[in-house]
Amino acid sequence: MSNECLTVVGGGLVGAAIAYGAARAGARVRLLDQGDVAFRASRGNFGLVWVSSKGSGVPRYARWSRDAAKLWPALHKELLELTGVDSGLRQPGGFWLGFSEAEVEARAKVLEKIDREAGGVPFQMMEPAELRQYLPGLGSAVVGGSFGPLDGHANPLMLLHGLHAGLRLKGADVINGVDVKQVKYDASSSLFEAIAGDGQSWKSERIVLAAGLGNASLTPQVGLCAPVAATRGQVLITERLKPFLDYPTNKARQTVEGTVQIGSTSEDVGLNDGTSSDKIEWLARRAVATFPALAQARLVRAWGALRPLTPDGYPVYQESPSCPGAYVATCHSGVTLASAHALVIGPWMSGLAQTPAEFDVFKGDRFAGPNTSVSHDH
Amino acid sequence: MTTEPLFVLPRTSESEAVTITFEGRALRVPAGISVAAALLAAGVRDFRSSVVGRAPRAPYCMMGVCFECLVEIDDVPARQSCLIEVRDGMQVRRQIGAAELNGGTSERSHD
Amino acid sequence: MTDRVADLVIIGAGPAGMAAACEARSLGLSVLLLDEQVTIGGQIYRSIESAPTDRRTILGQDYAAGQRLVAEFRASGAQYLGGATVWKVSLDGTVDYVANGKAAKAAGKHILIASGAMERPFPIPGWTLPGVMGAGAGQILLKSAGALPTNPIVLAGCGPLLYLLASQYLRAGAKIAALVDTTAPSAYLRAIRYLPAALKGWRDLGKGVKLLTVLRRQAVPVFSGASGLQIEGEKQVEGVTFTHRRKRVQLPASLVLLHQGVVPNTQLSWSIGAEHRWSADQLCWQPVTDAWGRLGETSIYVAGDSRAIVGAQASAVQGRLAALAIGQRLGAATSIARRSNPLLRELKRHTHIRPFLDALYRPNNENRIPESDNVMVCRCEEVTSGQIRHYVQLGCLGPNQTKAFGRCGMGPCQGRFCGLTVTEMIAQARGVEPSDIGYYRIRPPIKPITLGELGG
Numbered sequence: 001m002s003n004e005c006l007t008v009v010g011g012g013l014v015g016a017a018i019a020y021g022a023a024r025a026g027a028r029v030r031l032l033d034q035g036d037v038a039f040r041a042s043r044g045n046f047g048l049v050w051v052s053s054k055g056s057g058v059p060r061y062a063r064w065s066r067d068a069a070k071l072w073p074a075l076h077k078e079l080l081e082l083t084g085v086d087s088g089l090r091q092p093g094g095f096w097l098g099f100s101e102a103e104v105e106a107r108a109k110v111l112e113k114i115d116r117e118a119g120g121v122p123f124q125m126m127e128p129a130e131l132r133q134y135l136p137g138l139g140s141a142v143v144g145g146s147f148g149p150l151d152g153h154a155n156p157l158m159l160l161h162g163l164h165a166g167l168r169l170k171g172a173d174v175i176n177g178v179d180v181k182q183v184k185y186d187a188s189s190s191l192f193e194a195i196a197g198d199g200q201s202w203k204s205e206r207i208v209l210a211a212g213l214g215n216a217s218l219t220p221q222v223g224l225c226a227p228v229a230a231t232r233g234q235v236l237i238t239e240r241l242k243p244f245l246d247y248p249t250n251k252a253r254q255t256v257e258g259t260v261q262i263g264s265t266s267e268d269v270g271l272n273d274g275t276s277s278d279k280i281e282w283l284a285r286r287a288v289a290t291f292p293a294l295a296q297a298r299l300v301r302a303w304g305a306l307r308p309l310t311p312d313g314y315p316v317y318q319e320s321p322s323c324p325g326a327y328v329a330t331c332h333s334g335v336t337l338a339s340a341h342a343l344v345i346g347p348w349m350s351g352l353a354q355t356p357a358e359f360d361v362f363k364g365d366r367f368a369g370p371n372t373s374v375s376h377d378h
Numbered sequence: 379m380t381t382e383p384l385f386v387l388p389r390t391s392e393s394e395a396v397t398i399t400f401e402g403r404a405l406r407v408p409a410g411i412s413v414a415a416a417l418l419a420a421g422v423r424d425f426r427s428s429v430v431g432r433a434p435r436a437p438y439c440m441m442g443v444c445f446e447c448l449v450e451i452d453d454v455p456a457r458q459s460c461l462i463e464v465r466d467g468m469q470v471r472r473q474i475g476a477a478e479l480n481g482g483t484s485e486r487s488h489d
Numbered sequence: 490m491t492d493r494v495a496d497l498v499i500i501g502a503g504p505a506g507m508a509a510a511c512e513a514r515s516l517g518l519s520v521l522l523l524d525e526q527v528t529i530g531g532q533i534y535r536s537i538e539s540a541p542t543d544r545r546t547i548l549g550q551d552y553a554a555g556q557r558l559v560a561e562f563r564a565s566g567a568q569y570l571g572g573a574t575v576w577k578v579s580l581d582g583t584v585d586y587v588a589n590g591k592a593a594k595a596a597g598k599h600i601l602i603a604s605g606a607m608e609r610p611f612p613i614p615g616w617t618l619p620g621v622m623g624a625g626a627g628q629i630l631l632k633s634a635g636a637l638p639t640n641p642i643v644l645a646g647c648g649p650l651l652y653l654l655a656s657q658y659l660r661a662g663a664k665i666a667a668l669v670d671t672t673a674p675s676a677y678l679r680a681i682r683y684l685p686a687a688l689k690g691w692r693d694l695g696k697g698v699k700l701l702t703v704l705r706r707q708a709v710p711v712f713s714g715a716s717g718l719q720i721e722g723e724k725q726v727e728g729v730t731f732t733h734r735r736k737r738v739q740l741p742a743s744l745v746l747l748h749q750g751v752v753p754n755t756q757l758s759w760s761i762g763a764e765h766r767w768s769a770d771q772l773c774w775q776p777v778t779d780a781w782g783r784l785g786e787t788s789i790y791v792a793g794d795s796r797a798i799v800g801a802q803a804s805a806v807q808g809r810l811a812a813l814a815i816g817q818r819l820g821a822a823t824s825i826a827r828r829s830n831p832l833l834r835e836l837k838r839h840t841h842i843r844p845f846l847d848a849l850y851r852p853n854n855e856n857r858i859p860e861s862d863n864v865m866v867c868r869c870e871e872v873t874s875g876q877i878r879h880y881v882q883l884g885c886l887g888p889n890q891t892k893a894f895g896r897c898g899m900g901p902c903q904g905r906f907c908g909l910t911v912t913e914m915i916a917q918a919r920g921v922e923p924s925d926i927g928y929y930r931i932r933p934p935i936k937p938i939t940l941g942e943l944g945g
């Protein structure tokens with residue numbers, strides 16, 4: 001056992017970004033990460049850095065996503081210079097594409113509402129002819145769409161790689177293959193103890209619970225609340241293709257490497273992270289309807305990943321009222337928010353910065369009341 | 379572009395041969411063999427260039443496992459030439475780097 | 490939705506698959522056999538139905554013996570579909586495949602995976618150059634097209650196939666510049682304790698001796714105990730270098746055929762989440778089955794080289810045994826002992842020699858786990874041995890993490906040609922056993938298929 005300033009439980013995109021942010025701000029950081037076959041939502045992420053349509057009715061979340069998108073270039077540049085790892089950030093704006101007039105109309109209403117409530121989340125509705133000026137291979141099934149100038153995408157795997165490489169270079173202690181089952185708070189010493197399934201344990205003055213689905217059982221042990229459930233997202237990835245798609249869309253995006261990622265489903269299937277033929281075929285059909293030339297593209301991988309989702313779909317960030325120094329961080333959009341996690345949440349949770357303004361809205365306490373549910377489409 | 383063939387095929391009668399083209403060059407090859415075998419016997423050394431380093435590559439396994447023999451056949455990219463039999467009139471091209479979709483997506487020249 | 494239904498759906502038309510089909514048909518089961526190749530016979534009996542007589546003579550009796558099995562299969566009444574690429578197998582018996590450019594489904598009460606073996610990766614400097622192929626590839630070219638090397642070639646590595654191919658080439662009149670044998674002197678000592686058991690398979694041993702005699706008679710230069718093997722060349726192979734009797738030897742070559750044994754093609758069994766164990770004898774993963782080939786409590790069986798490397802004859806016997814067990818489970822046979830007991834004895838006879846071969850032809854560490862940092866491990870995504878070691882330093886504990894960090898295994902071959910290397914490299918770097926490292930999480934599609942085929 002050893003003492004250290006801050007222990008982060010969870011080495012996925014959320015935990016790694018917060019740990020990196022804490023380490024770069026000067027904290028002594030220990031990151032506890034699971035092994036090779038963990039659930040790892042980070043691996044199944046669709047990779048969008050996305051602002052559009054987020055936070056209808058919760059303007060703080062809309063602004064939080066917008067802030068994160070604006071902070072992203074700084075994180076991208078810093079990781080590239082520090083580690084040589086290119087997180088693949090591209091922010092040319094992004095498209096949402098609709099297959100029916102009804103969904104296009106509903107989209108316009110939501111975007112207008114968010115723009116008004118949050119005080120400036122720009123968007124533009126487009127007819128197919130205009131969309132084709134940006135997306136030349138668009139299929140006739142698309143009847144309309146929206147453009148969000150703040151939207152973009154990145155490579156979630158390279159981001160994770162870059163954050164881990166950066167953590168090492170910032171002197172953080174990264175411990176792999178650890179499955180934390182228990183967290184304890186000793187009020188007399190004000191120390192937290194993270195205890196792994198195999199009995200190993202680590203003590204520290206502060207602790208951040210960023211264990212994805214694991215947060216559901218860990219948070220109550222230190223007076224926090226994050227009732228996350230798994231939603232399965234299946235995504236498809238093609239072979240590398242020559243560049244043909246300059247903008248990310250909600251249905252398909254071409255990565256820096258040239259692969260086309262097609263996504264994603266949102267399914268409530270418990271802890272099953274498998275794939276299913278019907279969903280794979282549905283995603284394939286939808287992609288070909290969107291961009292007919294994709295019919296020739298070869299699918300190399302299909303992936304099912306379990307992503308943590310809170311009852312209302314919004315993140316949980318909170319310090320424990322009963323065990324000061326314990327924090328929870330849980331969200332669905334680990335890629336979009338990575339920059340804000342590194343540059344804002346990390347310093348806060350390591351005690352080097354104040355709680356961000358108007359953050360009460362993200363407290364887990366809200367789930368004490370009746371549950372509400374929101375759509376979490378891009 | 380091609381050199382002395384690495385492999386030589388047994389003589390076949392003219393009635394058992396078909397014509398395919400490789401990069402526009404007509405090749406008379408025995409019917410019933412794989413595209414990869416036909417190209418190797420025609421002196422094609424590199425079938426494609428790799429997607430990252432653009433290094434020359436050619437078939438390694440000849441049984442559909444290694445994906446080194448990918449070529450463009452009749453405008454369809456990334457086909458495993460070791461698994462596909464030659465057919466009269468077949469047009470085969472090298473695959474340079476990543477696959478290029480044909481389907482009117484883009485008329486731009488790429489890298 | 491389901492296009493075909495059968496009691497037993499078999500994947501792979503090699504000896505295990507064909508023999509299983511015959512046995513299942515004799516019990517009255519309906520059988521559908523799917524195979525990716527357009528011709529029947531698998532790799533071992535590749536093109537057996539179309540190969541002219543002179544080619545069959547060159548390839549020898551073991552190859553020609555495939556005719557009998559193919560004839561039995563053709564007469565069995567099993568449905569056969571060639572050119573069918575299976576991309577998903579489900580525990581409920583559904584087999585998703587693509588044939589003639591269209592996705593289709595077959596439903597089997599039971600499934601037999603008989604997907605055979607593949608060449609073991611040979612990650613050494615220069616192995617990605619045009620002009621370097623597997624010895625298995627050379628043999629496939631001979632079987633399927635009668636193709637012979639134009640110039641004297643270099644064969645390098647270890648294992649019986651290397652010698653078999655050499656003798657077949659010599660019989661066909663092709664020239665062999667050299668056979669570079671990487672079998673280490675210590676391997677003979679290691680193998681000797683398995684010799685008594687191997688002698689029970691004296692027919693197989695005799696074949697090996699005969700092969701060596703052929704090479705000697707034709708004065709083929711054999712460099713035994715070669716180490717430090719490398720391929721030279723810029724755009725294509727120009728030669729090979731290696732250390733022989735403490736001297737560095739350089740041989741010019743335009744075609745080099747590499748071989749260090751074959752390993753089970755386990756993509757399908759991994760993809761359904763079956764348990765696999767690391768075989769320290771065969772240095773590869775093997776699906777865990779019962780004696781009949783059944784995977785856990787599923788209705789899926791594995792037979793032949795895709796279960797563990799046993800060779801063509803034993804594979805066929807395993808196929809029959811699996812079919813018998815399946816027949817019994819379906820109620821088509823009440824007692825199978827009378828048929829299975831002699832088959833089990835036959836299986837033993839064919840596998841007596843295996844421990845001896847495994848010990849003698851155990852590929853050297855240096856040819857499986859690259860020592861230098863510049864060897865291409867992932868041929869598709871061009872990830873080097875040095876990069877893999879770097880990811881381990883960054884904290885990657887297993888192949889799924891190195892895959893996520895550097896795209897190793899994400900290309901079209903889906904990890905087939907880097908998976909074993911990566912597992913062994915990580916094990917070595919971390920100082921643990923490959924069994925502690927594990928393997929890629931293999932998911933459908935287990936072959937790349939176009940979105941058009943899928944959605945069509």
